[in-house]
Amino acid sequence: MNFTLRVWRQRNAADPGAFQEYQAKDILADMSFLEMLDEVNIDLVHKNQEPIAFESDCREGICGTCCQMIDGEAHGPETGTTVCQLFMRSFKDGETIVIEPWRARAFPIMKDLIVDRTAFDDIIAAGGFVTANVGGAQDGNNILIPKPDADTAMDAAQCIGCGACVAACPNASAMLFVAAKVSHLAHLPQGRPEKARRALAMVSKMDGLGFGNCRNHYECEAACPKEISVAHIAKMNREYGSAALLSDQDPSS
Amino acid sequence: MLLDPKIPPGPIEKKWEDYKFHMKLVNPANKRKYKIIVVGTGLAGSSASASLAELGYNVHTFTWQDSPRRAHSIAAQGGINAAKNYTNDGDSVQRLFYDTVKGGDFRAREANVYRLAQVSVNIIDQCVAAGVPFARDYGGLLENRSFGGTQVSRTFYARGQTGQQLLLSAYQSMMRQVGLGNVKLHTRREMLDVVVIDGKARGIIVRNLITGQMERHEADAVIMATGGYGRVFYLSTNAMGCNVTATWRAHKRGAYFANPCYTQIHPTCIPVTGSHQSKLTLMSESLRNDGRVWVPKKAGDKRAPETIPENERYYFLEERYPSFGNLVPRDVASRNAKDVCDKGMGVGGSGLAVYLDFADAIKRVGEPKIKEKYGNLFDMYFRITDENPYKTPMRIYPAVHYTMGGLWVDYNLQSSIPGLHVLGEANFSDHGANRLGASALMQGLADGYFIIPHTIGNYLAGANLPKVTPDHAAFKDAEATQRDMVNKLLAVKGKRPAIEFHRELGKIMWDKCGMARTEKSLKEALVEIPKLRERFWKDVNVLGGAGDLNQNLEEAGRIADFLEFGELLVYDALNREESCGGHFREEHATPDGEAQRDDENFCYVAAWEWKGTGKLPELHKEMLTFENVHLTQRSYK
Ligand SMILES: Cc1cc2nc3c(=O)[nH]c(=O)nc-3n(C[C@H](O)[C@H](O)[C@H](O)COP(=O)(O)OP(=O)(O)OC[C@H]3O[C@@H](n4cnc5c(N)ncnc54)[C@H](O)[C@@H]3O)c2cc1C
Ligand code: FES
DSSP: OOOEEEEOOOSTSSSOEEEEEEESOOTTTSSBBBHHHHHHHHHHTTTOOOOOOOOOOSSSSSSSSOOOTTTTTTTTTSSSSOOOOOOOSSOOOEEEEEEEEOOOOSEEEETTTTEEHHHHEEEHHHHSOOOOOOOOOOOTTTSSOHHHHHHHHHHHHTTTOOHHHHHHHTTTOOOOHHHHHHHHHTTTTGSSTTTTHHHHHHHHHHTTTTTTEEEEEEEOHOOOOOOOOHHHHHHHHHHHHHHEEEEEEEEEE | OOOOOOSSSSTTTTHHHHHHHHHHOOOOHHTTTOEEEEEESHHHHHHHHHHHHHHHHHEEOOOOSEEEEEEEGGOOSSSOOOOOOOOOOOOOOOHHHHHHHTTTTOSSOOHHHHHHHHHHHHHHHHHHTTTOOOBTTTTTTTTBBBTTTTTTOOOOTTTHHHHOOOOOOHHHHHHHHHTTTTTEEEEEEEEEEEETTEEEEEEEEEEEEOOOOOEEOOEEEEEEEOOOGGGGGGGSSOOOOOHHHHHHHHHHTOOOHHHTEEEEEHHHOOOOOOTTOOOOOOGGGGGGOOEEEESSSSOOOOOOOGGGGGGGGOOOOHHHHHTGGGSOOOHHHHHHHHHHHHHHHSSSSSSEEEEHHHHEEHHEEEEEEEHHHHHHHHHHHHHHHHHOOTSSSSSEEEEEEOOOOOOOOOSSSBBBTTEEEEEEGGBBOOOOOOOOOOOHHHHHIIIIIIIIIHHHHHHHHHHHOOOOOOOOOOEEEEEEEHHHHHHHHHHHSBBBOOOHHHHHHHHHHHHHHSSSSSSHHHHHHHHHHHHHHHHHHHHHHSSSSSSOOOHHHHHHHHHHHHHHHHHHHHHHHHHHHHOOOBBBBTBBOOOSSBBBBHHHHHHHEEEEEOTTTTOOOOOEEEEEEOOSSSOOOOOOO
C-alpha cells in the first residue's frame, strides 16, 4: 500500500508550524500506524532530513503516550483504540492521511506531534487520590465491595490519560478525564471519606489550567480509546453538586 | 573477590523483623533535611517516592517520560502474587517463598525471597486501601487466579490491566505528595550519570529533554528504579523507551552488574510477522489458566485448527508435564514451544507458532465468562492479527519479556556503590534465573513501599555525609563526560539511522544468545557485537542538535549503551557453564532436555565490575547457600 501523508511540522513551541507532505511507500496492511511512521522516519534519515517527532511507548494501547489527530479524529478512524493499536488495514491504498497534534489551550505543542499534557498530572496532584499512607492498611478482605461497584470503579479507572477527550471536545474540556477519576474512587468505600473534597479540588484545578467547560457534546466518549462512558460525568456532577452545597469552601478557591 | 550480601543473622522467618528492630532510625524532625533522588516512576520508583515522602524525606523524582504514569509498569496485564491463602488451597508465606526459589532454579538469595513473600500480604492491603479496583466475587471478596510454576491460586488482578491499576495507585499516592510539596517531580529528564564523591553516590546528571540542557542534582542518597534491559534484543514485549542507560552508566561508575545473562523469554506472545515490527505483544500468562497449548501431531499439517481431530493434536505441555500441565513455568513452556517448532510441528505462515486454544474453556464456562476474564486481551489479539480468538485458537510464540539480571544489591537493596540503591526490575535480587508470573509487580511494590523506607534510613543515619554542592569537581567532570558523549554522537554524521543498528544487535542477541545458547554461538556474538559497535560509531546519522527536543539523539544514546551492554550479557552467558532457568546452554541438558544445573561450580551470583571499553570485566562472586529450600533438580512432571 502507498499513502500520501500531510503531517504537522513545528520546530518548537514558538514556531508557527505548517503541514508538509510525505510519501509512505510499500506499507503492509499488518503494520501499525506508528510502524508506518517509523518507516517514513527511517527513510527521512536516509535522505538526511529530520524525522517527524511523535511520541509512543507501550504500543499496546495502555500507557497513553501516543496521541495524534488523524483526518480530524483523535486516535484515527477506529473506535475504542489508540493510534499505536491502529493498523494500516483500516486505510485504503492511495489515500491521503492528515496527521496533526492534539490541539487544546491546556496542551501546548512542543514539537511536531508532541504536546505537553502536564496539566493532567496537576489535576491528579490536586485531589485524584486516596489519602492512605503506607503502613496502616487493614486486611484487603475486611471491607466487602459489591461486585457491581468494583466493576463500575474499574470501568472508570481504565482511563489512560491520553487526552483524546480534550482533543475531541469543541471546548477542550477535561471533564471526562476528571469524571473518570472522581467516579472510580467514589464507587469504592476506601475513596468515599474524601469524595467531596476530591471533586471540588479536581474541578477547580481543571478550571484554573485553561480547559474549557463541558457543554454536553459528548465527543469525548466517542473519542475515548477505553470507551469510558459519559455516565461518569453525571456521577461527578452529583458529587460536585452535593459537595459544593455541603461545603463551606468556595469551589473556585 | 567474594561479595558480602549483608544478610542479617537468625532464622529466616525472623531475619527481617529482627533486622528492622536493630536498624538505626532517622529522627522524624531530621528527615526533611535529607534529600533523596529517585530515578524512575514505575511501580518501584513511584511507591518509593510516595512512601519516603510520607515519612518526611525531601524527595526528588525523575523520569524521562512526559508523565510518571507512563512508566512501563503500566503495561503489566496478568496480576500480582500474595500469600494470602484467601482461596484456602494451602498457600502460605513458606509456599510462596518455596515456589519462588524453585521457580528461579535455585539462583536467588533465600533471605531476600523470604522477605518478599512476607511483605506480599501487606502489598495487597495497601493497594486496596489506596483504591485499586481488584476483581471481586459476588460476595464482595477479592478474587484470585493461577499463574505458572505454582499449584495454588494466589494471583490478584484487575481485569487484564493489573499493572495499570497498581501503577496508577502508586502514582496517585506520589502525586499527592507532589501536591503537598514533599516530592519535587522532574519529568522529561533522562539520567545519564551517577556522581560519586568520596566513594558515595551523591547525585546525578540528567539531560533536560526539552531544552537539551545538562542538569546537576545533588543528594544524600540516590535510588534507581529504572526497569529492565529486555530491549537489548530489539524485539521484546517491553515498551519502546525501556533501556539500560541508567543502570549501564551506574555500572561504569562502579556498580556491579549481576547475572545479565538471566533473561526471560515469555511463552505466550503474538508471533513475529515481519522486519518492520517495532515490538512484540504479550498475551498474558493468565490465559494458560483456561487456554490449552497444542500443535498438530503431523509435521507440516496445514489444516485449519478447528478441523484437526482431537487424536491428531499434541497437547505437548499436558503430556510432558502431567502435574503442572499448561501452567509450567515460563522457561519450560518457552523451550518446549521452540522444541516442537524445531521438529516441524509449528503452525502459521512462518512455522514459528503454537496454538493456545480456548474452545474447551468456552464450552465449559461460556463465552461471557471468558470475555469477563480476558476481554481486553482477546480484543488486542483481534486488533493486531485480524483473527477472532473466540472462534479460532490464538497463535503464540515465545518472546523476550523480562530481565532477571540487574545491578547487584545487598539485603538493603544497596549496590556496590554506597548510597546508590536499586529497586524493581533494575536490580537482580529476587527471581534467580527465572521469574514466576505475577512476581515482578510484587517485587516492585515490596521494594518501594516496604523495604527501602527502612533500609535507607539505616544508611542515612549511619553514613557520614558532608554537604556537597553541584559545583563540586565530580559534578563538573560527570557533566563534561556526558556533554562529550552527546557531541560525539552528533559528530559522526554517517549515513544510517540508529534504529538499523539496534535491529542488527537484536538479531545477533536473539540468534546467538536467545532461548538456546552454545559456546560456539556465544563466541561468535562476542566477535560480532564489537564490530557492529565500531560500525555504529562510524556510520550512525543523528540529525538535529544538542540544544532542543531531539528524539534521534535520545534513541542513539540508548542504543550506544545497548551495544556495550550486549557484550557483557553474552560474556556472562559464556562464563556460566551450566543451564538454569532462562539461561539454557545446549551443552548442559539432562537426557530429556531439561536444564542441567551445576551446583558444584556455579551456585553463585556473577557480579561484574566494569574495567573500561574493550577490556574484560572482572568477576566477583556472591556464593549462594540454600538452608531452607534444598537444592534439587527442578521437576514439574
Ligand atoms: C507486557 C508486560 C506485561 C507484564 N505483566 C506482568 C504481570 O502481569 N505481573 C507481573 O508481576 N509482572 C509483569 N510484567 C513485568 C513488570 O511489569 C515489570 O517488571 C515491572 O513493572 C517493572 O517495574 P519497575 O518499576 O522496576 O520499572 P518500570 O515500570 O519499567 O519503570 C522504569 C522507570 O524508570 C524511568 N527511567 C528509565 N531509565 C531512565 C533514565 N535514564 N532517566 C530517567 N528515567 C528513567 C522510566 O521513565 C520509568 O519511569 C510485565 C511486563 C511486560 C513487558
Ligand atoms: S503508545 Fe502506549 S497507548 Fe499508544
